[in-house]
Amino acid sequence: MEALPSRSFFLIVLFVHGLSWNIAAEVQGSSDGANAAQEPVRLTDVSAAKEFIDAAEVAVIGFFQDLEIPVVPILHSMVQKFQDVPVGISTDSEVLTHYNITENTISLFRQVDGERLNLESEDIERIDETKLSRFIEINKLGWVTEYNPVSVIGLFNSLVPIHLLLMMNKGSPEYEESIHKYQEAAKLFQGKILFVLVNSSMKENGKVIAFFKLKESQLPALAIYRTEDEEWDTLPLKDISVELVQKFCDGFLAGKLLRENRESEKAPKVEL
Structure with missing residues:
Protein backbone atom coordinates (compact mmCIF):
# COMPACT_ATOMS: atom_id res chain seq x y z
CA MET A 1 0.00 0.00 0.00
CA GLU A 2 1.30 3.41 -0.88
CA ALA A 3 1.97 5.57 2.15
CA LEU A 4 2.06 9.32 2.53
CA PRO A 5 5.12 10.35 4.60
CA SER A 6 3.34 12.33 7.27
CA ARG A 7 6.15 14.14 9.05
CA SER A 8 8.25 14.76 5.96
CA PHE A 9 4.98 15.76 4.27
CA PHE A 10 4.59 18.85 6.41
CA LEU A 11 8.28 19.64 6.34
CA ILE A 12 8.36 19.50 2.55
CA VAL A 13 5.25 21.66 2.17
CA LEU A 14 6.66 24.15 4.65
CA PHE A 15 9.82 24.61 2.60
CA VAL A 16 7.87 24.61 -0.67
CA HIS A 17 6.15 27.68 0.72
CA GLY A 18 9.59 29.30 0.77
CA LEU A 19 9.80 29.60 4.56
CA SER A 20 12.42 28.18 6.87
CA TRP A 21 11.40 27.01 10.35
CA ASN A 22 12.90 30.13 11.88
CA ILE A 23 11.19 32.54 9.49
CA ALA A 24 7.86 30.73 9.82
CA ALA A 25 8.08 30.98 13.58
CA GLU A 26 8.45 34.75 13.39
CA VAL A 27 5.02 35.21 11.81
CA LYS A 140 -3.21 28.03 19.34
CA LEU A 141 -4.95 25.07 17.73
CA GLY A 142 -8.75 25.40 17.73
CA TRP A 143 -11.61 23.09 16.79
CA VAL A 144 -10.64 23.86 13.21
CA THR A 145 -7.17 25.19 12.45
CA GLU A 146 -6.50 26.84 9.10
CA TYR A 147 -3.40 25.44 7.46
CA ASN A 148 -0.53 27.90 7.03
CA PRO A 149 3.25 27.84 7.52
CA VAL A 150 2.89 28.79 11.19
CA SER A 151 -0.02 26.57 12.26
CA VAL A 152 1.63 23.58 10.60
CA ILE A 153 4.33 23.67 13.29
CA GLY A 154 1.73 23.38 16.05
CA LEU A 155 -0.04 20.57 14.19
CA PHE A 156 3.28 18.82 13.69
CA ASN A 157 4.06 19.05 17.42
CA SER A 158 0.63 17.95 18.64
CA LEU A 159 0.32 14.65 20.47
CA VAL A 160 -2.84 13.84 18.48
CA PRO A 161 -1.63 11.53 15.69
CA ILE A 162 -4.60 11.79 13.30
CA HIS A 163 -5.38 14.90 11.27
CA LEU A 164 -8.44 15.53 9.10
CA LEU A 165 -8.12 18.12 6.34
CA LEU A 166 -11.05 19.83 4.66
CA MET A 167 -9.84 21.13 1.33
CA MET A 168 -12.23 23.83 0.22
CA ASN A 169 -12.35 27.27 -1.37
CA LYS A 170 -13.06 29.81 1.39
CA GLY A 171 -14.60 32.10 -1.19
CA SER A 172 -17.30 29.62 -2.24
CA PRO A 173 -20.96 30.32 -1.40
CA GLU A 174 -21.15 27.07 0.57
CA TYR A 175 -18.17 27.84 2.79
CA GLU A 176 -19.86 29.42 5.84
CA GLU A 177 -22.42 26.66 6.26
CA SER A 178 -19.85 23.95 5.55
CA ILE A 179 -17.26 25.20 8.05
CA HIS A 180 -19.93 25.45 10.74
CA LYS A 181 -20.82 21.78 10.25
CA TYR A 182 -17.13 20.87 10.14
CA GLN A 183 -16.57 22.60 13.48
CA GLU A 184 -19.50 20.74 15.04
CA ALA A 185 -18.06 17.44 13.83
CA ALA A 186 -14.67 18.36 15.28
CA LYS A 187 -16.11 18.44 18.79
CA LEU A 188 -17.11 14.78 18.43
CA PHE A 189 -13.46 13.79 18.06
CA GLN A 190 -11.86 15.89 20.78
CA GLY A 191 -8.44 14.50 21.62
CA LYS A 192 -8.65 11.92 18.81
CA ILE A 193 -8.46 13.88 15.55
CA LEU A 194 -7.27 17.39 14.74
CA PHE A 195 -9.48 19.16 12.19
CA VAL A 196 -7.70 21.34 9.64
CA LEU A 197 -8.92 23.67 6.88
CA VAL A 198 -6.89 23.96 3.67
CA ASN A 199 -8.03 26.92 1.58
CA SER A 200 -7.89 25.56 -1.96
CA SER A 201 -8.05 29.04 -3.47
CA MET A 202 -4.50 29.71 -2.30
CA LYS A 203 -2.01 28.65 -4.95
CA GLU A 204 0.62 27.51 -2.45
CA ASN A 205 -1.84 25.02 -0.94
CA GLY A 206 -1.94 23.15 -4.23
CA LYS A 207 1.06 21.16 -2.99
CA VAL A 208 -0.95 19.88 -0.04
CA ILE A 209 -3.84 18.83 -2.30
CA ALA A 210 -1.47 17.10 -4.70
CA PHE A 211 0.09 15.06 -1.89
CA PHE A 212 -3.27 13.37 -1.39
CA LYS A 213 -3.61 12.69 -5.14
CA LEU A 214 -6.62 14.98 -5.43
CA LYS A 215 -7.52 17.25 -8.33
CA GLU A 216 -9.25 20.62 -8.22
CA SER A 217 -12.30 19.01 -9.87
CA GLN A 218 -12.65 16.69 -6.87
CA LEU A 219 -12.90 19.50 -4.33
CA PRO A 220 -14.21 20.06 -1.78
CA ALA A 221 -12.78 16.92 -0.25
CA LEU A 222 -11.69 15.41 3.05
CA ALA A 223 -8.25 13.91 3.56
CA ILE A 224 -7.26 12.08 6.73
CA TYR A 225 -3.88 10.72 7.79
CA ARG A 226 -2.22 9.13 10.80
CA THR A 227 1.37 10.03 11.67
CA GLU A 228 2.11 6.79 13.52
CA ASP A 229 1.86 4.46 10.51
CA GLU A 230 1.57 7.01 7.67
CA GLU A 231 -1.86 5.68 6.66
CA TRP A 232 -4.21 8.02 4.81
CA ASP A 233 -7.51 8.22 2.97
CA THR A 234 -9.55 10.75 1.01
CA LEU A 235 -13.20 11.47 0.33
CA PRO A 236 -14.31 13.89 -2.41
CA LEU A 237 -17.73 15.28 -1.52
CA LYS A 238 -20.48 17.55 -2.79
CA ASP A 239 -22.03 18.57 0.51
CA ILE A 240 -20.64 18.55 4.03
CA SER A 241 -22.67 17.26 6.95
CA VAL A 242 -21.76 16.35 10.51
CA GLU A 243 -22.97 12.81 9.86
CA LEU A 244 -20.84 12.39 6.74
CA VAL A 245 -17.69 13.67 8.45
CA GLN A 246 -18.36 11.47 11.47
CA LYS A 247 -18.87 8.38 9.31
CA PHE A 248 -15.66 9.02 7.37
CA CYS A 249 -13.63 9.47 10.57
CA ASP A 250 -15.20 6.46 12.27
CA GLY A 251 -14.44 4.35 9.22
CA PHE A 252 -10.80 5.41 9.22
CA LEU A 253 -10.47 4.73 12.95
CA ALA A 254 -11.91 1.26 12.30
CA GLY A 255 -9.39 0.61 9.53
CA LYS A 256 -11.78 0.95 6.60
CA LEU A 257 -10.18 2.82 3.70
CA LEU A 258 -12.45 4.22 0.98
CA ARG A 259 -9.40 4.94 -1.17
CA GLU A 260 -8.60 1.23 -1.40
CA ASN A 261 -12.12 0.48 -2.63
CA ARG A 262 -11.90 3.18 -5.29
CA GLU A 263 -8.51 1.95 -6.47
CA SER A 264 -9.70 -1.65 -6.70
CA GLU A 265 -12.74 -0.56 -8.71
CA LYS A 266 -10.48 1.21 -11.21
CA ALA A 267 -8.10 -1.73 -11.57
CA PRO A 268 -8.63 -3.62 -14.87
CA LYS A 269 -10.22 -7.01 -14.53
CA VAL A 270 -8.10 -9.92 -15.72
CA GLU A 271 -9.72 -13.11 -16.92
CA LEU A 272 -8.06 -16.29 -15.70
Whole structure:
Protein backbone atom coordinates (compact mmCIF):
# COMPACT_ATOMS: atom_id res chain seq x y z
CA MET A 1 0.00 0.00 0.00
CA GLU A 2 1.30 3.41 -0.88
CA ALA A 3 1.97 5.57 2.15
CA LEU A 4 2.06 9.32 2.53
CA PRO A 5 5.12 10.35 4.60
CA SER A 6 3.34 12.33 7.27
CA ARG A 7 6.15 14.14 9.05
CA SER A 8 8.25 14.76 5.96
CA PHE A 9 4.98 15.76 4.27
CA PHE A 10 4.59 18.85 6.41
CA LEU A 11 8.28 19.64 6.34
CA ILE A 12 8.36 19.50 2.55
CA VAL A 13 5.25 21.66 2.17
CA LEU A 14 6.66 24.15 4.65
CA PHE A 15 9.82 24.61 2.60
CA VAL A 16 7.87 24.61 -0.67
CA HIS A 17 6.15 27.68 0.72
CA GLY A 18 9.59 29.30 0.77
CA LEU A 19 9.80 29.60 4.56
CA SER A 20 12.42 28.18 6.87
CA TRP A 21 11.40 27.01 10.35
CA ASN A 22 12.90 30.13 11.88
CA ILE A 23 11.19 32.54 9.49
CA ALA A 24 7.86 30.73 9.82
CA ALA A 25 8.08 30.98 13.58
CA GLU A 26 8.45 34.75 13.39
CA VAL A 27 5.02 35.21 11.81
CA GLN A 28 2.77 36.86 14.38
CA GLY A 29 -0.89 37.67 14.72
CA SER A 30 -1.58 41.35 15.18
CA SER A 31 -4.56 43.58 15.67
CA ASP A 32 -5.38 47.13 16.59
CA GLY A 33 -8.46 48.99 17.67
CA ALA A 34 -11.00 47.48 20.02
CA ASN A 35 -8.51 45.45 22.10
CA ALA A 36 -5.87 48.17 22.31
CA ALA A 37 -7.01 49.44 25.70
CA GLN A 38 -7.87 46.05 27.17
CA GLU A 39 -5.87 44.21 29.80
CA PRO A 40 -5.63 40.56 30.82
CA VAL A 41 -8.56 39.31 32.87
CA ARG A 42 -7.76 39.08 36.58
CA LEU A 43 -8.62 35.61 37.86
CA THR A 44 -9.10 35.81 41.60
CA ASP A 45 -10.30 32.30 42.43
CA VAL A 46 -10.32 28.74 41.08
CA SER A 47 -13.89 28.95 39.82
CA ALA A 48 -13.12 32.05 37.76
CA ALA A 49 -10.03 30.40 36.28
CA LYS A 50 -11.96 27.27 35.30
CA GLU A 51 -14.76 29.28 33.68
CA PHE A 52 -12.19 31.40 31.82
CA ILE A 53 -10.51 28.32 30.35
CA ASP A 54 -13.73 26.48 29.53
CA ALA A 55 -15.23 29.47 27.71
CA ALA A 56 -12.63 29.58 24.94
CA GLU A 57 -11.12 27.23 22.38
CA VAL A 58 -7.69 28.52 23.41
CA ALA A 59 -6.80 30.55 26.50
CA VAL A 60 -3.55 31.91 27.93
CA ILE A 61 -3.00 32.54 31.63
CA GLY A 62 -0.01 34.04 33.41
CA PHE A 63 0.37 32.45 36.84
CA PHE A 64 2.65 34.75 38.83
CA GLN A 65 3.89 35.00 42.40
CA ASP A 66 3.70 38.78 42.02
CA LEU A 67 3.23 41.32 39.25
CA GLU A 68 6.56 43.14 39.64
CA ILE A 69 8.40 41.08 37.03
CA PRO A 70 9.36 42.03 33.43
CA VAL A 71 7.15 39.43 31.75
CA VAL A 72 3.91 40.97 33.03
CA PRO A 73 3.81 43.96 30.61
CA ILE A 74 4.82 41.56 27.80
CA LEU A 75 1.80 39.41 28.62
CA HIS A 76 -0.34 42.56 28.62
CA SER A 77 0.75 43.28 25.05
CA MET A 78 -0.58 39.88 23.92
CA VAL A 79 -4.14 41.10 24.49
CA GLN A 80 -3.62 43.56 21.65
CA LYS A 81 -2.04 40.99 19.35
CA PHE A 82 -4.48 38.08 19.71
CA GLN A 83 -8.15 38.98 19.55
CA ASP A 84 -9.14 35.32 19.34
CA VAL A 85 -7.17 34.19 22.40
CA PRO A 86 -8.34 35.47 25.81
CA VAL A 87 -5.49 36.31 28.18
CA GLY A 88 -5.72 36.10 31.96
CA ILE A 89 -3.51 36.69 34.99
CA SER A 90 -3.68 35.21 38.48
CA THR A 91 -1.61 35.67 41.61
CA ASP A 92 -4.15 33.95 43.86
CA SER A 93 -2.47 31.26 45.96
CA GLU A 94 -5.40 28.84 45.65
CA VAL A 95 -5.44 29.19 41.87
CA LEU A 96 -1.69 28.59 41.68
CA THR A 97 -2.00 25.52 43.90
CA HIS A 98 -4.92 24.14 41.87
CA TYR A 99 -2.85 24.30 38.68
CA ASN A 100 0.30 22.98 40.40
CA ILE A 101 2.18 26.24 39.93
CA THR A 102 5.39 26.48 41.96
CA GLU A 103 7.11 29.21 39.94
CA ASN A 104 6.14 31.96 37.52
CA THR A 105 4.44 30.23 34.59
CA ILE A 106 2.57 31.17 31.43
CA SER A 107 0.20 28.39 30.32
CA LEU A 108 -1.71 27.92 27.09
CA PHE A 109 -4.86 25.79 27.41
CA ARG A 110 -6.67 24.39 24.37
CA GLN A 111 -9.95 22.52 24.18
CA VAL A 112 -9.29 20.57 20.98
CA ASP A 113 -6.96 18.07 22.63
CA GLY A 114 -7.09 19.02 26.29
CA GLU A 115 -3.43 20.03 26.25
CA ARG A 116 -1.77 22.55 28.52
CA LEU A 117 1.55 23.95 27.32
CA ASN A 118 3.77 25.78 29.78
CA LEU A 119 6.46 28.42 29.65
CA GLU A 120 8.09 28.17 33.05
CA SER A 121 10.51 30.31 35.04
CA GLU A 122 13.67 29.64 33.03
CA ASP A 123 11.86 30.34 29.73
CA ILE A 124 10.09 33.39 31.12
CA GLU A 125 13.31 35.02 32.26
CA ARG A 126 14.54 35.08 28.64
CA ILE A 127 11.26 35.78 26.91
CA ASP A 128 10.39 38.89 24.94
CA GLU A 129 7.31 39.99 22.98
CA THR A 130 8.40 38.22 19.79
CA LYS A 131 9.05 34.90 21.53
CA LEU A 132 5.79 34.97 23.47
CA SER A 133 3.85 35.85 20.30
CA ARG A 134 5.54 32.93 18.55
CA PHE A 135 4.64 30.54 21.37
CA ILE A 136 0.96 31.52 21.21
CA GLU A 137 0.70 31.68 17.42
CA ILE A 138 2.25 28.26 16.88
CA ASN A 139 0.27 26.49 19.57
CA LYS A 140 -3.21 28.03 19.34
CA LEU A 141 -4.95 25.07 17.73
CA GLY A 142 -8.75 25.40 17.73
CA TRP A 143 -11.61 23.09 16.79
CA VAL A 144 -10.64 23.86 13.21
CA THR A 145 -7.17 25.19 12.45
CA GLU A 146 -6.50 26.84 9.10
CA TYR A 147 -3.40 25.44 7.46
CA ASN A 148 -0.53 27.90 7.03
CA PRO A 149 3.25 27.84 7.52
CA VAL A 150 2.89 28.79 11.19
CA SER A 151 -0.02 26.57 12.26
CA VAL A 152 1.63 23.58 10.60
CA ILE A 153 4.33 23.67 13.29
CA GLY A 154 1.73 23.38 16.05
CA LEU A 155 -0.04 20.57 14.19
CA PHE A 156 3.28 18.82 13.69
CA ASN A 157 4.06 19.05 17.42
CA SER A 158 0.63 17.95 18.64
CA LEU A 159 0.32 14.65 20.47
CA VAL A 160 -2.84 13.84 18.48
CA PRO A 161 -1.63 11.53 15.69
CA ILE A 162 -4.60 11.79 13.30
CA HIS A 163 -5.38 14.90 11.27
CA LEU A 164 -8.44 15.53 9.10
CA LEU A 165 -8.12 18.12 6.34
CA LEU A 166 -11.05 19.83 4.66
CA MET A 167 -9.84 21.13 1.33
CA MET A 168 -12.23 23.83 0.22
CA ASN A 169 -12.35 27.27 -1.37
CA LYS A 170 -13.06 29.81 1.39
CA GLY A 171 -14.60 32.10 -1.19
CA SER A 172 -17.30 29.62 -2.24
CA PRO A 173 -20.96 30.32 -1.40
CA GLU A 174 -21.15 27.07 0.57
CA TYR A 175 -18.17 27.84 2.79
CA GLU A 176 -19.86 29.42 5.84
CA GLU A 177 -22.42 26.66 6.26
CA SER A 178 -19.85 23.95 5.55
CA ILE A 179 -17.26 25.20 8.05
CA HIS A 180 -19.93 25.45 10.74
CA LYS A 181 -20.82 21.78 10.25
CA TYR A 182 -17.13 20.87 10.14
CA GLN A 183 -16.57 22.60 13.48
CA GLU A 184 -19.50 20.74 15.04
CA ALA A 185 -18.06 17.44 13.83
CA ALA A 186 -14.67 18.36 15.28
CA LYS A 187 -16.11 18.44 18.79
CA LEU A 188 -17.11 14.78 18.43
CA PHE A 189 -13.46 13.79 18.06
CA GLN A 190 -11.86 15.89 20.78
CA GLY A 191 -8.44 14.50 21.62
CA LYS A 192 -8.65 11.92 18.81
CA ILE A 193 -8.46 13.88 15.55
CA LEU A 194 -7.27 17.39 14.74
CA PHE A 195 -9.48 19.16 12.19
CA VAL A 196 -7.70 21.34 9.64
CA LEU A 197 -8.92 23.67 6.88
CA VAL A 198 -6.89 23.96 3.67
CA ASN A 199 -8.03 26.92 1.58
CA SER A 200 -7.89 25.56 -1.96
CA SER A 201 -8.05 29.04 -3.47
CA MET A 202 -4.50 29.71 -2.30
CA LYS A 203 -2.01 28.65 -4.95
CA GLU A 204 0.62 27.51 -2.45
CA ASN A 205 -1.84 25.02 -0.94
CA GLY A 206 -1.94 23.15 -4.23
CA LYS A 207 1.06 21.16 -2.99
CA VAL A 208 -0.95 19.88 -0.04
CA ILE A 209 -3.84 18.83 -2.30
CA ALA A 210 -1.47 17.10 -4.70
CA PHE A 211 0.09 15.06 -1.89
CA PHE A 212 -3.27 13.37 -1.39
CA LYS A 213 -3.61 12.69 -5.14
CA LEU A 214 -6.62 14.98 -5.43
CA LYS A 215 -7.52 17.25 -8.33
CA GLU A 216 -9.25 20.62 -8.22
CA SER A 217 -12.30 19.01 -9.87
CA GLN A 218 -12.65 16.69 -6.87
CA LEU A 219 -12.90 19.50 -4.33
CA PRO A 220 -14.21 20.06 -1.78
CA ALA A 221 -12.78 16.92 -0.25
CA LEU A 222 -11.69 15.41 3.05
CA ALA A 223 -8.25 13.91 3.56
CA ILE A 224 -7.26 12.08 6.73
CA TYR A 225 -3.88 10.72 7.79
CA ARG A 226 -2.22 9.13 10.80
CA THR A 227 1.37 10.03 11.67
CA GLU A 228 2.11 6.79 13.52
CA ASP A 229 1.86 4.46 10.51
CA GLU A 230 1.57 7.01 7.67
CA GLU A 231 -1.86 5.68 6.66
CA TRP A 232 -4.21 8.02 4.81
CA ASP A 233 -7.51 8.22 2.97
CA THR A 234 -9.55 10.75 1.01
CA LEU A 235 -13.20 11.47 0.33
CA PRO A 236 -14.31 13.89 -2.41
CA LEU A 237 -17.73 15.28 -1.52
CA LYS A 238 -20.48 17.55 -2.79
CA ASP A 239 -22.03 18.57 0.51
CA ILE A 240 -20.64 18.55 4.03
CA SER A 241 -22.67 17.26 6.95
CA VAL A 242 -21.76 16.35 10.51
CA GLU A 243 -22.97 12.81 9.86
CA LEU A 244 -20.84 12.39 6.74
CA VAL A 245 -17.69 13.67 8.45
CA GLN A 246 -18.36 11.47 11.47
CA LYS A 247 -18.87 8.38 9.31
CA PHE A 248 -15.66 9.02 7.37
CA CYS A 249 -13.63 9.47 10.57
CA ASP A 250 -15.20 6.46 12.27
CA GLY A 251 -14.44 4.35 9.22
CA PHE A 252 -10.80 5.41 9.22
CA LEU A 253 -10.47 4.73 12.95
CA ALA A 254 -11.91 1.26 12.30
CA GLY A 255 -9.39 0.61 9.53
CA LYS A 256 -11.78 0.95 6.60
CA LEU A 257 -10.18 2.82 3.70
CA LEU A 258 -12.45 4.22 0.98
CA ARG A 259 -9.40 4.94 -1.17
CA GLU A 260 -8.60 1.23 -1.40
CA ASN A 261 -12.12 0.48 -2.63
CA ARG A 262 -11.90 3.18 -5.29
CA GLU A 263 -8.51 1.95 -6.47
CA SER A 264 -9.70 -1.65 -6.70
CA GLU A 265 -12.74 -0.56 -8.71
CA LYS A 266 -10.48 1.21 -11.21
CA ALA A 267 -8.10 -1.73 -11.57
CA PRO A 268 -8.63 -3.62 -14.87
CA LYS A 269 -10.22 -7.01 -14.53
CA VAL A 270 -8.10 -9.92 -15.72
CA GLU A 271 -9.72 -13.11 -16.92
CA LEU A 272 -8.06 -16.29 -15.70
